[in-house]
Amino acid sequence: MITIQGKGVSTGVAEGPLYFYKRAVTTLKRYTVEDTESEWNRFKDAQQKCIDQLGELAEKAREEAGDEAAMLFETHQMMAEDLDYEETIQALIMEEANNAEAAVTDTSVQFAEMFASMDDTYMQARAADVKDVSDRILNILYGVVQGGIDSDVPVILAADDLAPSETIQLDKNKILAFVTEGGSSSSHTAILARTMGIPAIVGLGDQMKPEFEGRPAMVDGSTGQVYVDPDEGTVANLRDKRRRQLEYQQMLDELKGKENVTLDGQHIRVFCNIGSPEDVHSVLLNDADGVGLFRSEFLYLNCDDYPTEDYQFEAYKKALSDMDGREVIIRTLDIGADKQIGYFELPKEENPALGNRALRICLNRPEIFHTQLRALYRASAYGHLGIMFPMVTSVWEVREAKKMCEQVKSELKAEGIPYDEHVQVGIMIETPAAAVISDRLAKEVDFFSCGTNDLTQYTLACDRQNNDLGRFFNPHHPAVLRLLKMVTDNAHKNGIWVGICGELGADLELTETFLSIGIDELSVSPRSVLPLRKKIRETDVSKVRDELMDDLLGEGKIF
Amino acid sequence: MKEFEFVVTDPVGIHARPAGNLVKEIKKYTDSKISLTKGEKTVDGLRLMAVMGLGVKQGETVKFTVEGGDEDAVVESLSAWLKENL
Numbered sequence: 182m183i184t185i186q187g188k189g190v191s192t193g194v195a196e197g198p199l200y201f202y203k204r205a206v207t208t209l210k211r212y213t214v215e216d217t218e219s220e221w222n223r224f225k226d227a228q229q230k231c232i233d234q235l236g237e238l239a240e241k242a243r244e245e246a247g248d249e250a251a252m253l254f255e256t257h258q259m260m261a262e263d264l265d266y267e268e269t270i271q272a273l274i275m276e277e278a279n280n281a282e283a284a285v286t287d288t289s290v291q292f293a294e295m296f297a298s299m300d301d302t303y304m305q306a307r308a309a310d311v312k313d314v315s316d317r318i319l320n321i322l323y324g325v326v327q328g329g330i331d332s333d334v335p336v337i338l339a340a341d342d343l344a345p346s347e348t349i350q351l352d353k354n355k356i357l358a359f360v361t362e363g364g365s366s367s368s369h370t371a372i373l374a375r376t377m378g379i380p381a382i383v384g385l386g387d388q389m390k391p392e393f394e395g396r397p398a399m400v401d402g403s404t405g406q407v408y409v410d411p412d413e414g415t416v417a418n419l420r421d422k423r424r425r426q427l428e429y430q431q432m433l434d435e436l437k438g439k440e441n442v443t444l445d446g447q448h449i450r451v452f453c454n455i456g457s458p459e460d461v462h463s464v465l466l467n468d469a470d471g472v473g474l475f476r477s478e479f480l481y482l483n484c485d486d487y488p489t490e491d492y493q494f495e496a497y498k499k500a501l502s503d504m505d506g507r508e509v510i511i512r513t514l515d516i517g518a519d520k521q522i523g524y525f526e527l528p529k530e531e532n533p534a535l536g537n538r539a540l541r542i543c544l545n546r547p548e549i550f551h552t553q554l555r556a557l558y559r560a561s562a563y564g565h566l567g568i569m570f571p572m573v574t575s576v577w578e579v580r581e582a583k584k585m586c587e588q589v590k591s592e593l594k595a596e597g598i599p600y601d602e603h604v605q606v607g608i609m610i611e612t613p614a615a616a617v618i619s620d621r622l623a624k625e626v627d628f629f630s631c632g633t634n635d636l637t638q639y640t641l642a643c644d645r646q647n648n649d650l651g652r653f654f655n656p657h658h659p660a661v662l663r664l665l666k667m668v669t670d671n672a673h674k675n676g677i678w679v680g681i682c683g684e685l686g687a688d689l690e691l692t693e694t695f696l697s698i699g700i701d702e703l704s705v706s707p708r709s710v711l712p713l714r715k716k717i718r719e720t721d722v723s724k725v726r727d728e729l730m731d732d733l734l735g736e737g738k739i740f
Numbered sequence: 741m742k743e744f745e746f747v748v749t750d751p752v753g754i755h756a757r758p759a760g761n762l763v764k765e766i767k768k769y770t771d772s773k774i775s776l777t778k779g780e781k782t783v784d785g786l787r788l789m790a791v792m793g794l795g796v797k798q799g800e801t802v803k804f805t806v807e808g809g810d811e812d813a814v815v816e817s818l819s820a821w822l823k824e825n826l
């Protein structure tokens with residue numbers, strides 16, 4: 182048995198084979214084939230698999246986002262079986278004895294060039310479609326697996342770290358746990374694991390060896406340990422631990438349907454953070470009151486080009502109607518910094534966290550923002566929508582964004598398209614600037630939602646992605662908590678509500694502090710809803726408030 | 741052989757998705773060979789990349805040629821489909 186230690190960032194015990202995430206191969210080998218007939222058949226098999234995969238993706242897209250989203254994959258399917266495309270490949274294999282990989286690559290380039298040379302930017306962009314389809318066939322020829330998991334049974338997935346665009350494409354049913362070499366508790370893999378309710382261990386570094394591939398393993402997310410080839414005793418212990426966790430889960434399940442109210446009668450709303458419409462399922466399963474943060478980035482990460490208004494509309498509409506009247510707060514596009522998307526063609530920056538990101542991109546490129554707002558307001562007719570803007574630092578930004586909302590509303594009105602007049606518009610408080618001027622910002626919006634991950638990073642000048650800064654990145658720092666108190670007071674003075682949608686909201690050590698400060702809503706990952714409800718129901722705020730506030734605001738406790 | 745002309749009114753022209761839909765529609769007429777001509781260039785209506793390669797934009801005229809099968813019926817139902825979808 183080999184035991185390696187990392188940092189547990191999502192709890193739970195998992196048991197299964199360990200597999201490494203497979204990235205697409207990019208180096209092409211060229212050679213002359215002897216048996217052209219069987220090489221041609223090898224291509225035909227790969228082509229058929231490609232068509233089958235695209236068919237499955239089309240169905241998945243149809244379920245998640247409607248017919249228009251499915252059409253993209255269906256068009257790709259037709260490209261894969263296009264006669265011109267196929268005949269060009271056939272000639273290269275049968276007549277020139279090229280290997281299939283070389284034939285597909287050259288044909289892909291030839292067709293992509295045809296599109297790229299057309300006098301129309303939209304058609305030029307179709308070069309990417311040809312390349313996408315060809316890459317899929319190439320990956321099949323190379324034996325690389327779409328979605329990165331080369332196993333029929335669910336696995337413990339190992340990786341250096343996963344990019345957001347990679348996590349979104351993973352086949353989630355095949356993952357029992359994540360174990361990564363890099364990453365931190367706020368990395369995307371960690372957040373995804375908590376949303377999925379499965380264990381994750383990060384920061385394993387070079388202890389992860391390629392020879393572990395396919396070997397039986399167990400992970401314990403609460404201790405951060407990974408066991409490769411676990412011995413009998415370990416297996417028995419961990420299975421026992423898993424059983425106890427299941428019992429705990431049963432106890433939590435009994436809290437479903439109960440109110441989020443303290444012993445002394447203070448109510449607080451518990452909402453969920455989600456990243457795609459399919460997560461709504463776990464929101465309802467965990468009995469949350471609503472969705473406090475719906476990250477809209479998935480729509481952009483899922484596409485090779487800017488998602489259309491209709492495509493976005495279908496996805497928002499689905500989430501809103503599935504939530505069946507419960508509030509859903511959708512955050513407008515938040516990319517830049519650590520989340521990059523190729524087709525946005527954002528220039529490289531020295532300091533991406535301080536750069537062109539989130540609302541700044543939207544205000545600099547109003548056409549992108551306009552499309553998203555139209556989709557959001559159209560969807561508002563199908564449920565209870567709230568909209569919030571990320572990365573605000575100034576009042577003028579909020580006014581400019583709201584002006585755009587008003588413009589979209591009057592357009593829809595003129596076009597006779599239904600929308601909800603009473604959509605609440607709020608902002609994220611995630612920069613020290615926004616917190617410090619929250620008295621002024623409160624007069625502009627219907628609510629605040631504090632993004633504690635970025636608020637901590639910016640307040641403490643400490644990069645949350647940097648492994649080595651762990652002990653300096655302290656979200657319990659009084660500077661952060663004092664800002665939260667200040668924001669809450671300013672919100673309440675102006676009659677608006679305030680929530681927390683960062684990781685901190687689920688931190689049970691701070692629940693009493695948040696209740697004492699008077700936070701109105703906590704938005705957490707779905708699996709944190711019931712433990713949080715349990716903690717709230719066990720708290721008597723009247724007994725702890727004075728001491729906690731004295732700790733926070735007085736000279737008392739040294740953090 | 742029957743021919744007819746059609747002016748594309750779809751604001752995006754015959755782009756990827758509309759082209760995909762068009763090829764799908766043309767596939768239904770299994771007894772006829774249907775080709776599209778824009779300017780000097782004629783392509784087989786079953787070949788998606790070639791149809792996209794015509795780069796037809798809004799307001800441009802495409803000539804459809806139908807050979808074989810019940811040509812009159814094909815012309816009628818295909819032009820009805822085009823009016824509805826493109």
